[in-house]
Amino acid sequence: MNASAALLRPRTPEEVAALLGGGGRFLAIGAGTKPALSAPPAGFTAVSLAGLSGIVEYDPGEYTFTALAGTPLAELQAALARNGQYLPFDPLGAAAGATLGGTIASGISGPGRLRYGGVRDFILGVRFVTGRGENVRGGGKVVKNAAGFDFPKLLVGSLGRLGIITEATFKVFPRPAAAATLRCDLPNFAAACALLPRLAAAPFDLEGLELAPPGRLWLRLSGAPATLPERLDRLEKFLGVEAERLVGEAEAAFWRAEPWTGLAGAIVAKVPVTLAVLADFDEALGGRGAGRRYSAGANVAWVSWPGAATELDQLLQARGLSGLVLQGPTPRPLLGIRREDPFQRRIKSALDPAGRFPDL
Amino acid sequence: MLTALAQIFPPDRLLATAAETAPFESDGLTAFHARPLAVVFPLTTEEVVAAVRLCHQHRIPFVARGSGTSLSGGSVPIEGGIVIALNRLNRILRLDPAQRLAVVQPGAINTAVSAAAARHGLYYAPDPSSQAVCTLGGNVAFNSGGAHCLKYGMTSNHILGLKLVLPDGELAELGGESLESVGPDWVGMYVGNEGLFGIAIEITVRLLPKPECYRTLLAAYNELEAAGAAVAAVVAAGFLPGAMEIMDRLAIEAAEAAVHAGYPREASAILLIELEGERAGLAADFDRLQEVIRKSGAYEMRVARDEDERLRFWKGRKSAFSAVGRLSPDYIVQDGVVPRGKLGHALSEIERMSRERGIRVANVFHAGDGNLHPLILYNGREPGALEAAEALAGDILRLCLRLGGSITGEHGVGLEKRAYLPEMFNPTDLDVMRRVRDCIDPLELSNRGKMFPTGAPAPSAHGAHPLEKAGIISRE
Numbered sequence: 001m002n003a004s005a006a007l008l009r010p011r012t013p014e015e016v017a018a019l020l021g022g023g024g025r026f027l028a029i030g031a032g033t034k035p036a037l038s039a040p041p042a043g044f045t046a047v048s049l050a051g052l053s054g055i056v057e058y059d060p061g062e063y064t065f066t067a068l069a070g071t072p073l074a075e076l077q078a079a080l081a082r083n084g085q086y087l088p089f090d091p092l093g094a095a096a097g098a099t100l101g102g103t104i105a106s107g108i109s110g111p112g113r114l115r116y117g118g119v120r121d122f123i124l125g126v127r128f129v130t131g132r133g134e135n136v137r138g139g140g141k142v143v144k145n146a147a148g149f150d151f152p153k154l155l156v157g158s159l160g161r162l163g164i165i166t167e168a169t170f171k172v173f174p175r176p177a178a179a180a181t182l183r184c185d186l187p188n189f190a191a192a193c194a195l196l197p198r199l200a201a202a203p204f205d206l207e208g209l210e211l212a213p214p215g216r217l218w219l220r221l222s223g224a225p226a227t228l229p230e231r232l233d234r235l236e237k238f239l240g241v242e243a244e245r246l247v248g249e250a251e252a253a254f255w256r257a258e259p260w261t262g263l264a265g266a267i268v269a270k271v272p273v274t275l276a277v278l279a280d281f282d283e284a285l286g287g288r289g290a291g292r293r294y295s296a297g298a299n300v301a302w303v304s305w306p307g308a309a310t311e312l313d314q315l316l317q318a319r320g321l322s323g324l325v326l327q328g329p330t331p332r333p334l335l336g337i338r339r340e341d342p343f344q345r346r347i348k349s350a351l352d353p354a355g356r357f358p359d360l
Numbered sequence: 361m362l363t364a365l366a367q368i369f370p371p372d373r374l375l376a377t378a379a380e381t382a383p384f385e386s387d388g389l390t391a392f393h394a395r396p397l398a399v400v401f402p403l404t405t406e407e408v409v410a411a412v413r414l415c416h417q418h419r420i421p422f423v424a425r426g427s428g429t430s431l432s433g434g435s436v437p438i439e440g441g442i443v444i445a446l447n448r449l450n451r452i453l454r455l456d457p458a459q460r461l462a463v464v465q466p467g468a469i470n471t472a473v474s475a476a477a478a479r480h481g482l483y484y485a486p487d488p489s490s491q492a493v494c495t496l497g498g499n500v501a502f503n504s505g506g507a508h509c510l511k512y513g514m515t516s517n518h519i520l521g522l523k524l525v526l527p528d529g530e531l532a533e534l535g536g537e538s539l540e541s542v543g544p545d546w547v548g549m550y551v552g553n554e555g556l557f558g559i560a561i562e563i564t565v566r567l568l569p570k571p572e573c574y575r576t577l578l579a580a581y582n583e584l585e586a587a588g589a590a591v592a593a594v595v596a597a598g599f600l601p602g603a604m605e606i607m608d609r610l611a612i613e614a615a616e617a618a619v620h621a622g623y624p625r626e627a628s629a630i631l632l633i634e635l636e637g638e639r640a641g642l643a644a645d646f647d648r649l650q651e652v653i654r655k656s657g658a659y660e661m662r663v664a665r666d667e668d669e670r671l672r673f674w675k676g677r678k679s680a681f682s683a684v685g686r687l688s689p690d691y692i693v694q695d696g697v698v699p700r701g702k703l704g705h706a707l708s709e710i711e712r713m714s715r716e717r718g719i720r721v722a723n724v725f726h727a728g729d730g731n732l733h734p735l736i737l738y739n740g741r742e743p744g745a746l747e748a749a750e751a752l753a754g755d756i757l758r759l760c761l762r763l764g765g766s767i768t769g770e771h772g773v774g775l776e777k778r779a780y781l782p783e784m785f786n787p788t789d790l791d792v793m794r795r796v797r798d799c800i801d802p803l804e805l806s807n808r809g810k811m812f813p814t815g816a817p818a819p820s821a822h823g824a825h826p827l828e829k830a831g832i833i834s835r836e
Binding site: 059060061062063064084107109113114116117118120121130134135136137138140141142143144145146147148149150151152153154155156157158159161162173174175177196197200201202203204205223224226227230231234270271272273274275276296297299300322323324334339341342343344346347349350351360 | 731796
């Protein structure tokens, strides 16, 4: 049998371990909603986790759930919503079919990561299979745990390079009763950027803060419905510009949509940024005709790149930035600067000594 | 080795006589003892690297040390090893309010970071109760917790970037300055390594805006289990309190005697709940919270009228353990975790074990995240008392595991709970963890003997740390 031609579809963690126990080199994939991450490099066989699907445990009173890696986000979100709960980091791609395992392995969080943290901050425990075919558990099922090495966090963003995630436990939060958004337009990018450090130290409990060039901002508040108008008034006064109020389904739809929605370009990439590089980076991207949205208080840029991945790679390297391609043709998903780090190398060699997963 | 160290460190920063190293023989709280060969105080990264390289060259184990407040014996020296004391690497290198971050050295004190950030309206959220003395380096190594973990997470959730000296002296850099990153979460993997992955010499922490307003409620109950059930009711009603803490009768008694917090002395348990946030949103939430507590069977409710009263409520809580320590010459504290819904069950089991064995146990705990802190009282001068107390402590940890929890919520495994790690993880899990350790530190030089069971007994003599007796720090 030519293993590389077939799509493998194990149905239990034991079957995943058995695969690794045999020969071959593998890349785990979920629903394929981030195609640049689910295309196996030459010589690697895709292992679909779709057969490992379903909620294993969910006790709303504990604010935790455990689910198999192939479980669609939409299924999880529906179960949480029935109990007034949610994953506050706004996982992306639920409508397209994205899975829990893919969310962890890609390390992608939505705009909600601003207030309480991203995937890494809500994952509590994980089961995964190492390159040596060992079925391993790390972390726990309770909201607080300090025993053993933190494999759950390590696997966030691991892109299938360190192990195949088969199951995970997450913390969840109660969903606020209501949310509302102010949308405003500053005269230019510099004016919008100037607001960010002021907002950073202001006492607003912002659930979301998004910026789209040239100067559009979205600011989200949530809580008891009766208190929102007063809080929005205060926020608007602080902003010093007239703002439009979004409520109801239109508001929810904005925050649910992938931040790169509507941006044209063959390549979609995530680029972590800081305020310090924002102006220069935006100018460079704009000059090349790239679409961009700055998300989570301008901690991450979603870039829609019209050119080749190698050009974006150079642009990032020149600025000391790194990025991750989700969609579009690219020689490798990670772009920009790479640290040849002994810590990283040593952990890779412990979990995947024979290179059964792609290189970091 | 000493000669080589003396070439790097002047005499005032190299301690090697028994009298000089004595204060470093234990990390105090759990009082395991071991005599190091020497204690050095580096002033620069280069000196840390030089000391680590020397240890590597001579195959001598080392432990990095901050203030020595570990509650699991995590910073106890290795017999004949080197203590690399980071107390003089205590500067805040950079504070960036716009990006809401600070870059600090490992010897920086936890509260010093918040103090420096305060003028920008920011603070560093993780608040282990030893925060007035414990260092960020220690917090990172042990992924320290505190009273606000349900809402804000542990230390790991607040670390953005790290510069490391690996156990062979190589340098590494993880993470960065953005809240987001790409690639595996190396920072997350490093935090909580218990000193086995070398030394963090530069730490980038995330700062948060100070909540505009706090509302604090104290509720008294006739039954400890009713207080536990109230916590479940608060959660079920969809609240996300900054903190939820419970103290039992013995703990209340001691806290009252020590700091006169004004707690109802006759209560079987008190529950302390705090909401925080924007003023406008908070009032409505707090009204609703009071309604939930009223229905939970509390026989008395008090709302902190002002900041003074709020701080008094918290003072009793924060000093509770050192106060309980006055009731007994010796005590052990554990920090096992149970699912929140099983708190009531866990507490009645602990109460039953305590009664059956005739060993007093006081309870003060982070109810919001199911993190117990049973304080097991004994007299070390009575033959067999320590062993009986340790047996009870072990059984409480097993109870936590049976209920689906963890052997440690925030203190770490250290020396103290090594024997219990195999009860939480199976042999394969442990093999893989050991292999990671071996790849990072094949000679096992960095904090040798911690976290993983070795079979070797650790000499122990439990008792209060001098700082704890003085009420400066407490076993949270």
